[in-house]
Amino acid sequence: MFIEVLEILFLFLTAVMVAYLVRHYIFTLAVLKNSQKKKANPSFESTIYKPTVSVLIPARNEERVIGRLLQRMTELAYPKDRLQVIVIDDASRDETGKIAEQYSKAYNYIKVIHRSEREGGRGKASALNAGLRYADGEVVLCFDADYYPQRDIVEKLVKEFADPKVGAVQGRVVVLNEPQNLVTRLVSLERIGGYRVDQEARDKLNLITQFGGTVGGFRRQLLEKLGGWDGQMLAEDTDLTFRVYLAGYKVKYVLDAECYEEAVDSWRAYWKQRYRWAKGHMQCAFKYSLKLLKSDKLTFAQKIDGILLLNVYFMPIIVLVSWIVGIPLFVLKFSQWLSPFWAAMLISMYSVVGNFAPFYEVSVGTYLDGRTHAQWLIPLLVFAFLYNIPICTKAFLDLLFSKLTGKVGNHWEKTTHSGNGNSYIIKLLNH
Numbered sequence: 001m002f003i004e005v006l007e008i009l010f011l012f013l014t015a016v017m018v019a020y021l022v023r024h025y026i027f028t029l030a031v032l033k034n035s036q037k038k039k040a041n042p043s044f045e046s047t048i049y050k051p052t053v054s055v056l057i058p059a060r061n062e063e064r065v066i067g068r069l070l071q072r073m074t075e076l077a078y079p080k081d082r083l084q085v086i087v088i089d090d091a092s093r094d095e096t097g098k099i100a101e102q103y104s105k106a107y108n109y110i111k112v113i114h115r116s117e118r119e120g121g122r123g124k125a126s127a128l129n130a131g132l133r134y135a136d137g138e139v140v141l142c143f144d145a146d147y148y149p150q151r152d153i154v155e156k157l158v159k160e161f162a163d164p165k166v167g168a169v170q171g172r173v174v175v176l177n178e179p180q181n182l183v184t185r186l187v188s189l190e191r192i193g194g195y196r197v198d199q200e201a202r203d204k205l206n207l208i209t210q211f212g213g214t215v216g217g218f219r220r221q222l223l224e225k226l227g228g229w230d231g232q233m234l235a236e237d238t239d240l241t242f243r244v245y246l247a248g249y250k251v252k253y254v255l256d257a258e259c260y261e262e263a264v265d266s267w268r269a270y271w272k273q274r275y276r277w278a279k280g281h282m283q284c285a286f287k288y289s290l291k292l293l294k295s296d297k298l299t300f301a302q303k304i305d306g307i308l309l310l311n312v313y314f315m316p317i318i319v320l321v322s323w324i325v326g327i328p329l330f331v332l333k334f335s336q337w338l339s340p341f342w343a344a345m346l347i348s349m350y351s352v353v354g355n356f357a358p359f360y361e362v363s364v365g366t367y368l369d370g371r372t373h374a375q376w377l378i379p380l381l382v383f384a385f386l387y388n389i390p391i392c393t394k395a396f397l398d399l400l401f402s403k404l405t406g407k408v409g410n411h412w413e414k415t416t417h418s419g420n421g422n423s424y425i426i427k428l429l430n431h
Contacts, residue, residue, distance in 0.1 A: 006325050013322040020315060023308055027201035028360045034204050035368055049162040052082045053154055054137030054220070058127035060090035060120070062145035063099060065262060069145055070103040073110065078154035084137055085110045090127040091120025096145075124213070125229035125236040132220075132228050141217035146262040148176060149215070156257035161219060167249025168240070170199065170209060170216035171257030180265050185377055186384050187263040187270070189362050192374075196255075196365035203253035207305035211244070211251050213237030215259040222249060233287075235280025242288045242306065248297045270384075271391055278313040278388075278395035285310040286403075316389040317396055 055073065059066050066087070073085050087104070089097035089112055100112045113130060120127070128142065139158050143149060149171075150156075157169045172195045175188035202209045211218075213236065226243050233239040244251055264270045292298065292306045359378065366375050401407075 051138035054135035056131040059145040063095040144214040149259040160252040176260035192365040193362035197361040209251040
């Protein structure tokens with residue numbers, strides 16, 4: 001009886017991994033097929049749509065990077081009389097507020113909000129909500145303090161709102177400090193898989209395109225109707241993604257709207273960032289899985305994709321459990337009919353490396369980007385995936401403990417930015 005139970009569990013786990021494997025194949029093929037077509041949206045490409053825009057920049061102790069982003073804000077091609085930039089100095093203890101004030105005094109479209117120690121430091125969602133109260137643009141865009149956008153990124157993003165069905169937009173994130181070390185190179189590969197293939201495929205297949213928390217934005221009226229950002233969610237971006245879709249709107253992905261980020265550059269920083277992402281994603285999975293299935297505003301395909309997206313951070317845990325279950329089945333005698341599923345599991349485990357960076361998606365992404373020199377690092381993503389097993393396991397156990405005890409325990413651990421990306425800015429000056 002014990003063996004039979006293990007076999008059923010093993011079969012279920014393998015089926016889940018194969019589902020993600022098939023998903024990655026579909027996404028990869030969809031992007032390859034679309035790469036031969038014109039990427040611009042023909043319906044709205046030529047539309048002259050210049051809404052008023054408010055840009056929110058949450059910043060807590062970001063003195064090393066806030067200056068370069070604000071300088072870039074002054075260089076944006078978008079009409080300044082239709083642009084509002086709001087910096088939320090979230091109780092910073094360094095020179096962040098002072099640097100922001102210097103730009104505010106020099107440019108009348110830049111505004112700085114200073115939050116005290118009493119009201120600040122509660123996380124990105126809280127800071128963004130504070131800035132939203134001062135936003136008067138028809139469209140609200142968000143940029144993290146360590147990002148460096150293209151000069152014409154606002155035009156590329158807001159043009160999609162000419163479509164009344166679009167409630168939010170998302171641009172492409174590209175790693176700025178990729179050459180720094182092995183960690184930044186692997187993060188860059190993950191970003192290529194996630195944004196060059198994963199997001200693009202979802203958009204073209206009319207699935208659940210994800211708002212990534214930065215390099216994107218919303219219709220202000222919709223954002224206010226939804227109640228802004230949820231401060232109780234560690235993945236406030238994923239939370240808003242599903243609220244947008246459940247409200248009957250969609251998130252539009254804009255591949256050519258590129259913005260450059262300063263990626264985490266150590267395994268310790270990687271752990272902190274991915275732990276927050278994993279726990280936040282799992283929160284959203286518990287919150288929205290049932291609502292997603294019951295919704296009458298989503299197609300069947302969107303519901304399936306949404307469930308897979310919500311539960312993607314459980315994948316490392318599923319792989320771990322499959323190992324635990326598989327070992328006794330391998331040592332003990334198991335049914336011969338199970339043999340094909342062993343092969344399927346091994347193929348799936350080989351393919352699903354990283355959270356948003358499966359092997360095939362990264363390979364195709366680097367190919368489409370002309371980044372063939374980076375492909376030799378792809379096999380090393382398996383180490384990042386193995387590292388995500390304890391990260392996601394701890395996130396799940398902590399979330400489970402908080403639910404059982406009733407303690408929230410959602411401390412926001414912000415990513416520290418060293419400013420190392422500054423040395424790579426010069427390479428982007430022509431963008």
